[in-house]
Amino acid sequence: MARKTFVDIGDSSRLYQDEARGTGDQAGAQTPVAAVPAAGARPAYRLIGKRTARVDGRKIVTGRAEYTQDIKLKGMLSGKILRSPHAAAEVVSVDLAAARALPGVLAVLNLTDGRVRYAGQQVAAVAAVNEKTADRALALIKVEYKPLPFVVDWEKAKETGAPQVQSDRPNVQAINDYKRGDIEQGLAEAEVVLERTYRTGSEIHNTTETHGSIATWEGEQLTVYDSTQAVHSVRDGLARALKMPAANVTVIKKYMGGGFGSKLGVNEHTIVAALLSRETERPVKILLSRRDNALCVGNRPITQQTIKAGAKKDGTLTALSLVNYTCGGVGSGDRTSEPLIDIYKCPNVKVDEWTVFMNTGASRPTRAPGHTQGAFALEGFMDEFASALGMDPLELRKKNYSTRNRGDTGLPYSSKGLDKCYEQGANAIGWERRNKIPGAGSGRFRRGIGVATSIWFGAGVPGTLADLVLYPDGSVEAVCGTQDIGCGTRTHMAVVAAETLGLEPRDITVKLGNSDYPYAPSSGGSLTTPSVAPAVRDAGLKAMERLKQLAARKLEAKPEDIIAENKTFRVRTAPDKTIAYADVFRDLRRETVFHGERSGMPNDKFAFNTFGAHFAEVEVDTETGRIRVLKYVAAHDSGQIINVQTAESQVIGAITQGISTALFEERVMDETTGNPVNPNLRDYKIATSLDIPETTAIFVEVSDPYINNLGTKGLGEPPRIPSSAAVANAVYNAVGVHVKEIPMTPPRVLRALEEKEAGR
């Protein structure tokens, strides 16, 4: 196995994490760091941090929000893609003649490079007058495959002699190592040592709206309507794939039915739609099927993580080590070590991570890639270690609390409210009600309470741009090339603009979801709010300065003496001198654009992270192995919350997904066919309304003057990170054995109980 040199295997989690850290983005490289204001209490806002109903709520509830699926262009064709049924094969020949001859078929493409590495890989495509004709055309394409040996079980793929998945490298590849201090010495110093192995399965994003794109050309200009989280990156990806100038590509996303990471970057089918459209000179729409969604647009990588750690009897950690084997099919697995490297004070740490290739579709970032699986292992381990040490799990965490990153060996955090999260969360769940000794209860139904910690990046991307356009008639437009993927970005922009300009959110016309608008990063990595909101704020402050200048001239006062209130400017020193907003806006004479930019951060002085602590209460039926979540509390430090209403939804949704992963979700591969057996929403179980309990979301007050001009941090991923771990730890507290593998299906729970019974 090759070591040390990490080949570029498209490690999605690494690229994603680099961007999430704010270090992977070129646009921000030149952005100056803003002057750092003095630390202090949070400013008092009128709208920011309060509850604002979504500005586009009416559109959504009347069914008029336009999703890619809903868009119909004149003369639009239906594009369909033929996919390999084989997990590994040589494509001997592709005969397109019969498909091409079918009336109603306008274009047929051969997409194969001669080799298939997973079931669902694209082989050919057609464009036809309607879906049915396109389907018939696909059936007429004759593909001769020479099936090859394949492997869809990652543990078998790891073995010597397994079918090699990639042509140029073995199935096992090193993707990360990390070392600080001396792990052997740390273990030697320890008074208690424990080793445990945790496993997480492969999740499918299963967005409600399947992936889809519509491409249309006007001369050299390509316009794509895409169900995407990233209009700018899809534009760039299309330009690269089609070898055309990015300036000639426009990507538009109006509304999108869920992404969770699976709609980042350009998709193969989007390129195919563009090619078919170019050939037919008509708009082409490709919508993936639910089955396609399970096969070829991403999944959360499998992990098997072994943690070995040592501590003094009082709980002081002396050593932490992780070996992670991860599998993302033909793509890379996830690095899961970040929480272990960062959260707890520990001088001696060692990490080795390996990815394993197998013949399934490539992974894609899945809401908090790596951290979710990492937290499941680390936080499960902390609970088992607490038992071994005879400590309260929360006390063990507090004992090893850090104020600098890299386990207290690196930079100080710009802000860290994790202690408040522990305290307020524990109070809200009633932490004292837990079993002091895991599994201490009796009877068929056992209850338990668990905790788990969250850490994520979420600082946003310096260099993000937003414009505010002020019109002489008093109207205001906020424009940014970001996208609202369901987090309420339209509303956040309106709230920040309205707050800064002394208006109401409904007064602001928000424009986003178009790659022609000013640059904003992909909506992934919890980047959107801490990138976009500060840029809008910056534009708003500039606009306000200009308005105050105009008002000052009219009122014959100094601009610094002008106060804006109730859509009126007045002079601080002369209360009777006032002028209405309308009169000042009129003096702009033409629409005036104020450019805002999210400034840089003092990355050399601080580490920028979000934090959170989750608490779950569960009941386990020890006869059936069924788990019910009874109550859930999530406490978060994401800095200044922009809109409590939508922030709560982010947290609630992440908890639902965490419960769903903890209990139900797993792609199951059929080793005889190399295809998944559950590529639909009936066999792939996700949580329903019956599974989700009473939930409390708490946002702790933390001020962060260093991170951006609003002190706001990301929230998309942080609540997803500990939510499966908290449920698993509650189960441990209930029954006294950690199930150590998600999803915790009834058979796995029963097996764990049997092992406990047998004293293993």
Added chain:
Amino acid sequence: MTQPTKKQGRGVSRRAFIKGLGTGAVGTAVLPRLLAQETIGTAKGDVPVYDQKRVTFRVNGEAHTLAVRPDETLLDVLRERLDLTGAKRVCDRGECGGCTVWLDGEPVYACMFLAIRADGREITTVEGLAEGDRLHPVQEAFIEKDGYQCGFCTPGFLMTSAALLKRKADPSLDEIKQALSGNLCRCGNYVKIYEAVAEAGRKIRRS
């Protein structure tokens, strides 16, 4: 409870079988007449011909008469032919409720209901839930309580919720959960949706 059955009872549904014909995945010839139609050929060089049936139904109060093929679902007709795209195609096989509409006031999965069976019936979609500019209480409550995120499942949830509240304006939390269990929200905003439905019930009781 008011929501339709989530799962098909046994084996392959008639509709799944018919849909399968389009892609050539034909099993035994239990529907010889339909099979025969499949081989009729093409008209104007474009689309295969099926025996079409003229049906008349009302959608959101407006009468429509159109010829539908036996394999067209109500969802196909609403979305593709009447341009009513509020009902969403999510699983397309009766697993998620994203396409829920009312048929004579009762919620059904439009993806599982063949359009030919809609003859003479009254259909309500999310576009018809409001009365003119006045939103239905359930729509108001979803906005106020943030009962959505990406919004893609929302039309289905609204139709199911409004149907529940027609029967019972003061449902318990448990009844709400039961009634909504045939609708999936992948963003996972169920807790806010419960709150929205309860709030809508209060609005209805007050009015």
